[in-house]
Amino acid sequence: MKMDHILVRYGELALKGKNRGHFEKLLLANIRHVLKPFPKVQAKRTFGRIVVELNSTDHEPVAAALANVFGIQSYSLALRVENELEAMQKGALFMLTQHPDAKTFKVSARRAYKLFPIDSQSLNHKIGSYVLKAFTGELAVDVHHPDVNVVVDVRESGTYITAGVYAGAKGLPVGSSGKVLHLLSGGIDSPVAAHMLMGRGAEVEMLHFHSPPYTNERAKQKVIDLTRELTKFGRTITLHFVPFTDIQTHIHKEVPSSYEMTIMRRMMLRIADRIARERGILAISNGESLGQVASQTLASMNTINEMTNLPVLRPLLAMDKETTIAYAKRIGTYETSILPYEDCCTIFLPTDSKTKPKRDRSAHFEQYVQVEEKCREAIAGIESLEVTGAHTSPTLDQLF
Numbered sequence: 001m002k003m004d005h006i007l008v009r010y011g012e013l014a015l016k017g018k019n020r021g022h023f024e025k026l027l028l029a030n031i032r033h034v035l036k037p038f039p040k041v042q043a044k045r046t047f048g049r050i051v052v053e054l055n056s057t058d059h060e061p062v063a064a065a066l067a068n069v070f071g072i073q074s075y076s077l078a079l080r081v082e083n084e085l086e087a088m089q090k091g092a093l094f095m096l097t098q099h100p101d102a103k104t105f106k107v108s109a110r111r112a113y114k115l116f117p118i119d120s121q122s123l124n125h126k127i128g129s130y131v132l133k134a135f136t137g138e139l140a141v142d143v144h145h146p147d148v149n150v151v152v153d154v155r156e157s158g159t160y161i162t163a164g165v166y167a168g169a170k171g172l173p174v175g176s177s178g179k180v181l182h183l184l185s186g187g188i189d190s191p192v193a194a195h196m197l198m199g200r201g202a203e204v205e206m207l208h209f210h211s212p213p214y215t216n217e218r219a220k221q222k223v224i225d226l227t228r229e230l231t232k233f234g235r236t237i238t239l240h241f242v243p244f245t246d247i248q249t250h251i252h253k254e255v256p257s258s259y260e261m262t263i264m265r266r267m268m269l270r271i272a273d274r275i276a277r278e279r280g281i282l283a284i285s286n287g288e289s290l291g292q293v294a295s296q297t298l299a300s301m302n303t304i305n306e307m308t309n310l311p312v313l314r315p316l317l318a319m320d321k322e323t324t325i326a327y328a329k330r331i332g333t334y335e336t337s338i339l340p341y342e343d344c345c346t347i348f349l350p351t352d353s354k355t356k357p358k359r360d361r362s363a364h365f366e367q368y369v370q371v372e373e374k375c376r377e378a379i380a381g382i383e384s385l386e387v388t389g390a391h392t393s394p395t396l397d398q399l400f
């Protein structure tokens, strides 16, 4: 016998009333996205849950892929058998052999298919006593706090037997809350911030500023790799590379070093604002946390934020670095983030950046930067790509 199904339950979705149907469709699409590396596996929506048919594929990698998908409350490995008592008994026994450490169990039969002739009470009894006989002395029944609850779910299409529930990623399906334009650097923080937003249903579209030849091709590949890592939590992600060399060198030449960082960030946000509006995106996000560095003080945020009246979401605002690092390790982005390739923000890194930059001073220095022209040129030079997933994601060689 072999595990042949995974039953997926969704939680918060249920709270969403009339959006439920839409959310279920999104969740199913996102599940199908992460299951693309398993061509034989199929996912279907039935009776308020999603049934994943393994079709002879090993359950472990499939379950691991599902564990990442936002919107899944929990899931269970399942065995499907014919609607016959003997098959149910053998199936329940098989499921219990998957839990060699269990000392107690119970059977919880549910008979959604009322034409099946044995009622759930009798099924509990008949299956329970069969299992007890097979495990003589090793297993006992405990109806209140069993180590394993064997659920026998009788449906018209067959009986699904599960033993154990695994926690899903919870949250909302990616895409259910609309789209956010996310500023993705190659660092530790911004991928974590993106993941948090995805968990609240946001579809993230990535914007990365790069400054060749100061930042190299490997830095670019790193950003693609981080994006690809994030596709495993939901769906394909659009990534835009904005050429920033000209703007940066110009700022470096024309602006006092204490305001370079501020003006550079204001240019980034100006460009992000325009791209978001062009693409009908309602919010911008980044990986800033309060007070970490000169560009992330309240005064700095205030001065930089002047460039947009779209909401700027900062999921990491109140998180300390240690927690962010632990989070990045957990979601699998940390190892890529710490690869030592330059980010454009560090290439002319001034040591005297203002921690309290002013809006009026910034506007004054921007008079020397040809803001309009530079923004237009940068936007015209954008390269965009769709990053679909670990199995199909392109490398730079294939792209440019």
Ligand SMILES: Nc1ncnc2c1ncn2[C@@H]1O[C@H](COP(=O)(O)OP(=O)(O)OP(=O)(O)O)[C@@H](O)[C@H]1O
Pocket (backbone or CB within 6 Å): 182, 183, 184, 185, 186, 187, 188, 189, 190, 191, 207, 208, 209, 210, 285, 286, 287, 288, 289, 292, 293, 295, 343, 344, 345
């Ligand atoms: N080259 C870039 N392209 C796009 N966004 C960027 C870039 N550099 C920085 N950002 C955005 O600005 C935020 C703050 O960047 P900064 O380098 O000051 O801080 P950080 O704490 O090192 O962030 P991270 O770890 O995400 O790089 C980043 O989280 C990211 O959202």
